[in-house]
Amino acid sequence: MLKKVHHKIKDIKKDLKLKIIKLKNMPQIIQKGNELIRISPTKKGELDYSTDNGRNWNRRRAANPTYGEFIDLLDVGNEVLAIMKDGKEIYYSADSFRNLNRRYATNSTVGIFHNFNLNGTEILATTEKGLHYSKDNGRNWNRR
Secondary structure (H helix, E strand, O other): OHHHHHHHHHHHHHHHHHHHHHHHOOOOEEEEOOEEEEEOOOOOOOEEEEOOOOOOOEEEEOOOOOOOOOOEEEEOOOOEEEEEHHHOEEEEEOOOOOOOEEEEEOOOOOOOEEEEEEEOOEEEEEEOOEEEEEOOOOOOOEEO
8 A cells, every 4th residue: 555655656746747847848928918929939049929819929039149049038017028148148128029139248246047027116036146136127136
């Protein structure tokens, strides 16, 4: 009986690990106006958009070696931010990524960006140096 329970627990853990891996590999999607915008699931350097709730996807931005791959996206109201260049730079767009401009280049204090999240009036970012926050849409970062 105990052996059966042990194997069942092992199977559950294995199943959970597979589900977590699948979630990590899902492209991130944000909604901006009547569009869904996502990091392409096949080419991380590209952005796709949908105007029919994700039934069909079109390319918004082609891959560009100047910017590198998209790592994370964050809607901050009048702009959308993107972590790019292997986590070393943050770019912004005020027009749903039709145009893209550099906002911030990391330094040794902040380190490489992994992801960010909106927390009320500030942006929280997980970096290789810990948790950082910005109160000015990613122009400046402080350690939390």
